[in-house]
Amino acid sequence: MRTLRPFIAASWHGHRDDPTLPKPVQEVWRRKFSNRQARNKQSNVDLAVLDSSGKLVHWFDGFRRIEPQGFRGGQKRESLGSYTVRELQIALLGLDPAEIREKKHPLVLPDVEEPGVRVFVQLLDDRMRAYRAPVVEAVALEKADWKTLEYPRKKRSVDAGDLKKWLAQVYPPGVMERTSQQTKMVYQISKVEGELTLEAAGSNGKTRYAILSGQVKLTDEGPGDFSYEGKLEIVLTYGSTRAKVLSLKGVFDGIYPRYSRVQERVRKIPLRAAFESLPLASADSTAENSRL
Template sequence: MVRELRPFIVTSWHGHRDNADLPEAVREVWKGKFSARPDPRMVHGRFSNVDLVILGPDGDVVHFFDAFPPRRSGRESLADETIRHLRYALSWFDDPGTSGKRPLELPDVDRGRGIRVFVSLKDDRMKAYQAPVVEAVALDEPDWDALAYPDTPREVEAGPLFKWLSQVYPPGVMERTNPATKKVYEVAGITGDLTLEPAGAGSTLRHAILRGDLTFTDEGGDGFAYKGTLEVVLTYPPDRDGVTSLRGVFAGIYPREDRNGRTRQVPLEAVFESRPE
């Protein structure tokens, strides 16, 4: 499946038919999907709420289909059906661009310094969530001040670290969303007791460790929260207190509610690295 997607730039849109700002491609697809006589690509009027649309270089709809159609016995697998549709769409392009392998390029800060964050929800029922989502967060020099070298152990508030810690949330559009706008709730607050303490020195660098427990809340305003433990190793030059590099991990539990109202405690993990090296 990954090989079949290489010629494409993959993006997504999440919303509702009542949205006033529907993208033109979505509007075109849904016009066929929800009409009195639905497009046959929507499986005779029965469909899921996930569509896959292939656009040309000019943004026009080339092909679309139901990404999770109702299953019928004897039909091809979901993966094979998706591949068939993708290959059909590629046949409409003059140069499908399937030859060669594109190098993997992770998101990175485009100015100054920052922190790259890898987030993964270890849900054994939805394997796609286990693939890490990568975000690069640019930081200004004052954003590093809270992590200045500690001569003795000291407490650090989570607030000054919000820019990069706020990226730690499940990588899925099926999580908590605003019922009116259908947009995913963002992290609204992070609290916890963090301690930054010296951790020895070498010939060229000094080290410190930041660790503690954190609680995350979102914009939902209903008391929902998830928790975990942060551990970060920082390095400093021997003659200055500013951070040279940062490496860290977060291990937490995210309470995920299914459609039947049952809550499962799903591991939520994150990895942090300062950029550039």
């Protein structure tokens, strides 16, 4: 799928009775579910190939059960990679090569125009490798949000709830995690709790440092009062005389409890996140302090 990433122009998640079902998806699912006998052998992921005008050229089940194939030396299952390549070769027959233009697809991280925080989140699931792909979010912050983190002349406590705007982005990627059956949307974090400690951590003359640390508990808006926790450690920098934040970098290291219906037990999966302030700090601490 990583190889196909530059060619994936759009995606859609939902149920086939949704009123907002896009026309290409309607066409794919109409064909998919027309064969009642094949339903039990189908997955819930489909790949569709469209031409430059948006017309559906070919579609196939992204993870369908593949029957053993006849090969020299006996029966052997076709790999998912080989199956995908074979289906894409069929799709190419319906495309006009003259209309295909090579384009570069540079990877660009999400950004914000005003000062904010960029969040990288990764669920280290050793069984579902797709969850290891990092999700990146950028959150804009207001001056009042930064004021909570101003330079600590003496050790003080910070309510983790005051940092909810960006800490609320720390939740597992993937549509299978805590999704509303009505809206098909992932439950958002509704509550961030924890008493954090902010204390000075030395200076190099031009720049002063402080460390924000403590345990954070995140609870989502879904039923069951579901929550998970982790340790937050943030390094903040300040100018030599001003209290305003110059830059922020840090990590979250926690455990996400995921219930396995097959094993009927809770699996504790490492959930990690990294944070960096935006715009990225320059060498001129005075200018940066005036901006934040």
